[in-house]
Amino acid sequence: METAYAKINLALHVRARRADGYHQLETVFAFLDQGDHLTCANSDRFSLTLSGKFADGLADESVSDNLIFRAANLYAGGVAPAVAFCLEKSLPIAAGLGGGSADAAAALRLLNTCSSAPLPTERLLEIAALLGADVPACIGSVPVTGRGIGTMLEQVENDVSGLSCLLVNPNKPLSTAPVFRAWDGLDRGPMPQGSARDILLGGRNDLEIPAIRLCPEIAEILLFLKSTRPLVSRMSGSGATCFALYEDAGMLEQVRTEISAMHPGWWTMAGQLR
Numbered sequence: 001m002e003t004a005y006a007k008i009n010l011a012l013h014v015r016a017r018r019a020d021g022y023h024q025l026e027t028v029f030a031f032l033d034q035g036d037h038l039t040c041a042n043s044d045r046f047s048l049t050l051s052g053k054f055a056d057g058l059a060d061e062s063v064s065d066n067l068i069f070r071a072a073n074l075y076a077g078g079v080a081p082a083v084a085f086c087l088e089k090s091l092p093i094a095a096g097l098g099g100g101s102a103d104a105a106a107a108l109r110l111l112n113t114c115s116s117a118p119l120p121t122e123r124l125l126e127i128a129a130l131l132g133a134d135v136p137a138c139i140g141s142v143p144v145t146g147r148g149i150g151t152m153l154e155q156v157e158n159d160v161s162g163l164s165c166l167l168v169n170p171n172k173p174l175s176t177a178p179v180f181r182a183w184d185g186l187d188r189g190p191m192p193q194g195s196a197r198d199i200l201l202g203g204r205n206d207l208e209i210p211a212i213r214l215c216p217e218i219a220e221i222l223l224f225l226k227s228t229r230p231l232v233s234r235m236s237g238s239g240a241t242c243f244a245l246y247e248d249a250g251m252l253e254q255v256r257t258e259i260s261a262m263h264p265g266w267w268t269m270a271g272q273l274r
Contacts, residue, residue: 002106004036005141005274006091006167007098007134008236008243010160011203013191014183018149022133023180026191027146028156028199029137032165034271036099037088038068038106040114046072046080052089057173067104067131074127075111075119083111092267094173096237098134105138125153142274143196157195160245160273163231164252167269168259169241170217179238182210200232200245211239218242221266228255245273 010028017023036052048068050058063069068087073080085107091099105128112118119127121139128135133150143160144153183206192202212219218235221242225233228251230244246252249272256270 001037001039002110003034004038004091004099004102004106005031005033005138006035006269006271007031007102007138007141008165008167008241009096009205010143010196010200010232010234011191012205012207012237013188013203014180014206015187015190017185022149023183024148025146025150027150028143028191028196028203029134029146029150030143030160030196031138031141031274032167032269032271033274034090034269036090036103036106038103038110039086040083040107040110043082043084045082047084049084049086050089051086054089054092055087057093058089067100067135068107071104071107071127071131071135072111074130075108081111083114085110090269092169092171092173092241094175095169095241096174096235096239097167097241098138098237101132101134102138102141104128104131104135105141108139145191145199156199159195159197160200163273164246164249165271165273166225166244166246166252166256167236167241167267168221168225168243169267170215170221170263171265171267172215172217172240174211174215174238174240176238178214179207179211182213183207184210205235207238208235211235215240224259224262225255 013026015024143158225244233244
């Protein structure tokens, strides 16, 4: 079994719109020690079985469009391998957590573990880049900086590991494309230099304002999280999930209990940064 670790962006600076329609980004990816769970077993053909709280969100998606299938297909050189995948979908969809990307990366790790001739990490990263901008970072699932469209990865000092992390989502999907379209195009400056914590403390998420226009509940979540005096509270990716980081794990559980009582329809997940 592999965990498809939930991704958060400690900072996300949008610098420019590119001519190819993508955006020039500077970010730090970090990962919670919780997420979806994926297993695979030998079979006579490829299959994907879904379970978990958010499985229904993928029920209408054709298998050929699923990132797990696409990852397996690319790994096996263009022919889907004869394996049976089972995905327990615990992360919300279109939530800024890179759930689909993490699932694809977990599939690549599983296939590589089971292979008699495993691929080198460099080749896994090449395959991952063909699947989406967040997938390469999800292969290792440890803090890295991402530039370009997010696929130009560099190591960063990991001094955030062990921080307690609370994720909160209003249970409303928020697609990436509309949020980027709503960005005002202003370059608010580069991402800070230094360790992961340095960038966390000095950075920002340039997509918070456009995301709030599309999903006002984000502002309510951030206001509440800020009132709990975390180390940092911020939106992840293009939303709508927000995170708060605490030095004290007891504080995290207290905040989670309080917000769940106030908003029982909201989704939460708690854990520690890897």
